[in-house]
Amino acid sequence: MTKIAIIGGGPAGLGAAKKLIEAGQQVTLFEASDELGGLARSFEKDGFRIPIFYHHILQFDFATRALMKEFNLMDDLAHKKIKMGISFDNKVYEISKIKTLFWNFLSLNDKWKFARLYLKSKIKKDWTDLEGRNAHDWLGQAVGINVRDKIFAPLMYVKYGIPLNMISAAELAMRLGNEEATGELIYPKEGLHELYKRLGSYLERKGADIKLNSPVIKVNIKDGKAGAIFYNDRNGSAIETFDFVINTSPLPVFLRAAHGLPEEFRSQLEQIKYCKGICITAGFEKPVSKYYWTNVFDKPFGITVEHTNLCDIYPWKACWVSRYAPPEDYFALSDEQISEIFMSELKKIHSHIKVLWTKVSRSAFTSPVYDINYIKQMPECGTPIKNLFFAGIAITYPKLRSQNTAFESGYGTAQKILEKITT
Ligand SMILES: Cc1cc2nc3c(=O)[nH]c(=O)nc-3n(C[C@H](O)[C@H](O)[C@H](O)COP(=O)(O)OP(=O)(O)OC[C@H]3O[C@@H](n4cnc5c(N)ncnc54)[C@H](O)[C@@H]3O)c2cc1C
Structure with a gap:
């Protein structure tokens, strides 16, 4: 059996663990916090558990939905078509095909341009033709300066924290087309935490060693191979060695822990904000x-x-x-x-x-930060270290950042390792 370490118990780490354990490998998963789920984990209030950051599941989140079905959360779903608004000057305006026509802060011509882009984003699914262009210039042409500066610039700033000229037009167009604004959303009535709890219990039943409260503090890379992992737990610090290592923790955290990375690779990863x-x-x-x-x-x-x-x-x-x-x-x-x-x-x-x-x-x-340069700096699933792999949303641009993308990324990385083991 091959010994595989997974750093991080978010959806990417759990997806990788599931695929590897089902293929009969020996999996140890290190999670820094006291609960699985990563950014989608929950806290307790009055006997209920709620995600620490807002979370819902989209209709086309097929990987997440398949897991919910597998862990018997599918019959018990809250499916809802939601309403969406924008707010400024202490007023809220509804975003919908009809209500947008009544927005009094846009001219008729602006409303038409906005509606035209909105409809196009529902039909066109492949926006790779926009790769390399920035959202500021593209939106100027697609909807005009007024709609761009009144709606999109503030909208994107609250979502990404960077100005439009730093945002990839392809990424923004992809986001416009997703069903968040118009489709049905899903939330399991038993709570999202149940998905992670049931998935964690399943992995343990299958033999995975899940170490909560166990941050990895050092990954030793020697002679082109990742070997010893140093981690903290309740008893102090400990070391284990592995045949393969998958990192799903944020790259700055990983860089602090990794000793012996090739300089060129390290500086590529250091560019990522x-x-x-x-x-x-x-x-x-x-x-x-x-x-x-x-x-x-x-x-x-x-x-x-x-x-x-x-x-x-x-x-x-x-x-x-x-x-x-x-x-x-x-x-x-x-x-x-x-x-x-x-x-x-x-x-x-x-x-x-x-x-x-x-x-x-x-x-x-x-x-x-998926800025316009991200595609140039993005690491791949495989790394220059032959037994070190990545999974998670750092390697999935331009896909939407979601649990679904992270689960799929975990499956993909596990598959790559399984192929290595069998060849
Ligand atoms: C505000 C907000 C809202 C969101 N809303 C949605 C939504 O509605 N729907 C949706 O599907 N997605 C949503 N997402 C995105 C989704 O949460 C992420 O895409 C997904 O969690 C990424 O999974 P991951 O496994 O790649 O990383 P993470 O979830 O970040 O998991 C990484 C894990 O690594 C652990 N870790 C860190 N350092 C160490 C260490 N040294 N040793 C061991 N472990 C370590 C962390 O504790 C964490 O558990 C939202 C995210 C945010 C921030």
């Missing part, structure tokens, strides 16, 4: 609004996602208030301070709200 994020989950007495998703242009947060509009099983109404790429000093604020800032600004849009509780979650690594 990551986007931070802060997400507050809050419980309210009444629903915040009828919109599941609202992009907010002029507040310290950028998105509100009203979980209750998809899953209303809690004694309170749950809503996430989230911000990608927050200003640096937000990370220095305490949870109380950041909650106070976000909630008082939210009240300016929705004056009726009564906040019952908040929970602040932060990540320095929500995603690599």
Whole structure:
């Protein structure tokens, strides 16, 4: 049996573990936190578990849905068509084919251009012809300067934290076409955490060694091979050696741990920047609004996602208030301070709200910044180290960053290793 180490128990690491263990390999999975699920993991409130960052599943997330079916979560799905809005000047405007016609901040001509692009994005699925172009220039032609600067520039800034001229037009066009805005969304009534819990138990039953609270602190690379892994656990620190290593942790974390990487490869990976994020989950007495998703242009947060509009099983109404790429000093604020800032600004849009509780979650690594240069720096699944592989959203651009993409990436990397083992 081949010994394989997986660093990270998010969807990519778990996908890889599943495929490898089912193929009869010996798998050890190291996870730094106390729960599986990565960015999709959950926290507990009043006996319920809710994802720390907003999460839902799209209709075409086939890998995630297949897992939900396998782990008996499929019969119990909340499927819903959702409403989406944009907000500025403390007002919310609905995004829909009809309602967009009434937006009074766009001229008739602008509305037509916006609608034309929206419809085109539903039909055209392959946007590789835009590869190499930036979103600023492309949108200027596709929808005109007014729509670009009033809608897309703030919209993308709250999502990516970089200006339009740094964003790939191909990536933006792909996003426009996805069903997030119009399709049905899915959330398992038993909670997303059940997917990760059942998947983790299944892996353990099959013989995987899942080590929670066990951050990898050093990966030793010697003579062109990754060998010893140093990790911390409750008993202190420990070392194990493996035949193959799969990294799914964020690249800056991996670079800190990896000793002996070839210099050229290291500097390629060092070019990749990551986007931070802060997400507050809050419980309210009444629903915040009828919109599941609202992009907010002029507040310290950028998105509100009203979980209750998809899953209303809690004694309170749950809503996430989230911000990608927050200003640096937000990370220095305490949870109380950041909650106070976000909630008082939210009240300016929705004056009726009564906040019952908040929970602040932060990540320095929500995603690599898929800027226009990303394709040049992106690592592949295989690396110059013959037994070291990557999986996860660092290697899947231009696909959407999602659990589904990460699961698929884990399967793909596992397959590559299985091919190596058998040849
Ligand atoms: C705000 C937000 C909202 C999102 N919404 C959705 C959504 O609605 N639907 C959807 O499908 N996707 C959503 N995503 C994206 C989805 O969560 C990610 O694409 C997915 O989790 C990436 O999986 P991954 O396994 O590549 O990485 P991660 O989920 O980041 O997993 C990496 C794992 O590595 C662990 N790790 C880090 N360092 C170490 C170390 N030294 N040793 C051991 N382990 C380590 C981490 O703790 C983590 O568990 C969202 C993401 C964010 C940030």
